Amino acid sequence: MAYPGYGGGFGNFSGQIPGTGPNMFAGGYQPGYTPYPGSYSAADDSMWSYFTAVAGQDGEVDAEELQRCLTQSGISGTYSPFSLETCRIMIAMLDRDYTGKMGFKEFKDLWAALSAWKQNFMTIDQDRSGSVEHHELSQAFATMGYRLNPQTVNAIVKRYSKNGRIFFDDYVACCVKLRALTDFFRRRDHLQQGCVNFTYDDFLQGTMTI
Numbered sequence: 001m002a003y004p005g006y007g008g009g010f011g012n013f014s015g016q017i018p019g020t021g022p023n024m025f026a027g028g029y030q031p032g033y034t035p036y037p038g039s040y041s042a043a044d045d046s047m048w049s050y051f052t053a054v055a056g057q058d059g060e061v062d063a064e065e066l067q068r069c070l071t072q073s074g075i076s077g078t079y080s081p082f083s084l085e086t087c088r089i090m091i092a093m094l095d096r097d098y099t100g101k102m103g104f105k106e107f108k109d110l111w112a113a114l115s116a117w118k119q120n121f122m123t124i125d126q127d128r129s130g131s132v133e134h135h136e137l138s139q140a141f142a143t144m145g146y147r148l149n150p151q152t153v154n155a156i157v158k159r160y161s162k163n164g165r166i167f168f169d170d171y172v173a174c175c176v177k178l179r180a181l182t183d184f185f186r187r188r189d190h191l192q193q194g195c196v197n198f199t200y201d202d203f204l205q206g207t208m209t210i
């Protein structure tokens, strides 16, 4: 049987990193803001300088630093800035060595993922209301390859919406969580049956850390 609920292409960060050049900031950047000083020749060098400035003394980016830098960078554009909770979720998603912080590689991946989400959000918001509504989210999940029953979609919309509208920040949190939990589940669903046994501790580790 086909795996129920597993999201396909979108959100698979490895392999969709468009590079470290300034072009990854395309789309919705507030005019006038330049994260890359023009004097740098190699895009990687300027990304590295940007990273070290954000990371501070410990050389890694935590949730507070990430929130500050995302707010400053204007990557949310006209959408409201990312909450600390969403920043934590984003770090948890990419934090391969479980330090609760991001190194340079993870930081680069996040920038790439964020511009992909933003493009994705604008595509899904078909009526240009600036938010994603129930039918738009339901369609988006289907496009991403998730097959969720209507009650599940209803429950997710209730959790992530304000007056029926899901804004960019909550949309990202929702997509990251759905992806991470699906991955967690799928790794244990060896027979691809949509049914898993796990221990209490395993369950808590997989869900509480996201």
Ligand SMILES: [Ca+2]
Pocket (backbone or CB within 6 Å): 054, 055, 056, 057, 058, 059, 060, 061, 062, 065
């Ligand atoms: Ca730091």
Ligand SMILES: [Ca+2]
Pocket (backbone or CB within 6 Å): 124, 125, 126, 127, 128, 129, 130, 131, 132, 133, 136
């Ligand atoms: Ca909309």
